[in-house]
Amino acid sequence: MDLSARLLARLAPWRDAPAWRIAFSGGLDSTVLLHLLARLAKREALPPLSAIHIHHGLQAAADAWPQHCQKVCADLGVPLQVRHVQVATSASLERAAREARYAAFIESLADAEVLLTAQHRDDQAETLLFRLLRGAGVRGLAGMPNSRPLGRGWLLRPLLECSRAELEAYAHEQGLSWVEDPSNHDTQFSRNYLRHQVLPQLTAHWPQAVVTLARSAAHLREAQGLLDELAELDLAGAQTPSAFPWLPLPSLALEPLLALSAARQRNALRHWLAPLTLLPDSEHWAGWEDLRDAAVGAAPIWRLAQGELRRADGRLWWLSGDWLQKDPQALPWRDCKQPLTLPGNGCLRLQGRGPTGELQVRYRQGGEVLLLPGRGHRDLKRLLNEARLPAFVRGRLPLLYCADELLAVANLPGLHGPAEGRWQLIWQPPTNDQRLS
Structure with a gap:
């Protein structure tokens, strides 16, 4: 079967x-991928095709590439979008460029659209070797999947079963022209070293090395699929609703996880954390053990690449985005008929006919008291303890004041407005996702 088929x-x-x-x-x-798809589109009913070129600006030679890409796309009748990105200074330039590139792809994809990339079987073999040398686990050694969600759409790698030699042969046969990235020959980069120094030595002794390495990655993907199924079973009992349905944070009940072996705990947490953050290496899993085994009254934190895992009142909570910012600041609320945006802390509104007077939104400093009908003035700290509100929420919980009198505590029944129910203080907390906050 030829490449097109x-x-x-x-x-x-x-x-x-x-x-x-x-x-x-x-x-x-x-x-090659673009040319194949453009030819197929002439005889097949395919979705609309377009191309995206990411310009990193990391080297002078790259400045000419957008013009080359424009010409190729114009000749094939495929619309092209050129995206310029800034690559963060990082210890790993390869990783920083990749992150910038995929961030641009995510921004470019609309709902259910598909991004097609041209990685092939040789790339898969390099990926397996690269991750093996970094000490990756089964998830990493499973290599690149054929498809995965990306932003609002999907990422597909339809050439993963094809060899680099096949693509080169097609390109020469069709008389295609392409750009050569000078950095691809710089063996200071790990992948280039594997490609130009290691794999040629392997294939000289084992001619089918690339094929067998890619096959091993496929076996490991299957093994990872089984581990994911086990994780789903183990997480089922832990994914119970929290006592605070208004708190838009991923969380798990801790007790069902504690009943599992240590290996199954790690497997379940890897599965749960994978969409949320880069996963830690084996040495950093000591942070999970410290969090898990901390004293009951402690408030342990496990800091990961994109956020923090906290433990509070028998649950694990994932915090990122605005939840990692400093404590919010007090604000006047001049028109309580209108919702109040709390910078970095969501939004506040009054449901019902609110109080009059000079209103202000404040946050806990310590020593606050709230007048409750039939109970008199009660210490706010004790009231929050009675509500079993997680400690990390308490410094962000909006408090409504008139002058220096505390009138209400957002979202907590019995504390969020007067007993007769004329009005209630409703807080929409920030989400973990900065784009959704």
Whole structure:
């Protein structure tokens, strides 16, 4: 079966997608993918095709690539979008460039659209070797999946079963032109070293090394699928609703996890954390043990790449985004008929006919008291303890004052407004996702 037929078969489940977007660097691999799809589109009913070129600006040679990509796309009749990105200074330039590139892809994808990238079997073998040398676990050694969610759409790698040699042969046969990235030959970069120094030595002794390495990655993907199924079973008992349905944070009940072996705990947490953050290496899992085994009255924190895992009142809570910012500041509320945006802390509104007077939103400093009918003045700290509100929420919980009198505590029944129910103080907390806050 030729490349076109194999590509079409790979993409068959995605023929109803609203659009196919091609990640087009201008290099050989993505040029072959673009050419194949443009030819298929002339005889097949495919979703609308377009290309995206990410310009990192990391080297002078790259300044000419957008113009080259424009010409190739114009010749093939494929619209092109050029996105300029800033690459953060990082110890790993490869990783920083990749993160910037995929952030731009995510911003470019609309609902259910598909991004097609041109990684092939040799790339899969390099990925397995690279991650093996970094001490990756099963999830990392499973290599690159054929498809995965990306932003509001999907990422597909339809050429993963094809070799680099096949793509090169097609490019020469079709007379294609492409750009050569000078950095691809710089063996200071780990992947380039594997590609130019290690894999040639392996294939000289084991000619099928690339094929067998890619096959091993497939076996490990299957093993990871079984581990994911086990994780789902183990998490089922822990994914109970919290006592605070208004708190929009991922959380788990701790007790069901404690009944599992240590290995199954780690497997379940890896599965749960994978959509939320980069996963820690084996040494940093000591942070989970410290959090798990801390004294009952403690408030332990496990800091990870994109956020923090906290333990409070028998639950694990994931915090990121605005939840990691400093404590919010007091604000006047001049018109309580209108919702009040709390910078970095969501939104506040009054339900019902609110109080009059000079209102202000404040936050806990210590020593606050609230007048409750039939109970007199009660210490706020004790009231929050009675409500079993997680400690990390208490410093962000809006308090409504008139002059120096505490009138209400947002969202907590019995504390969020007068007993007769004329009005209630409703807080919409920030989400973990900065874009959704």
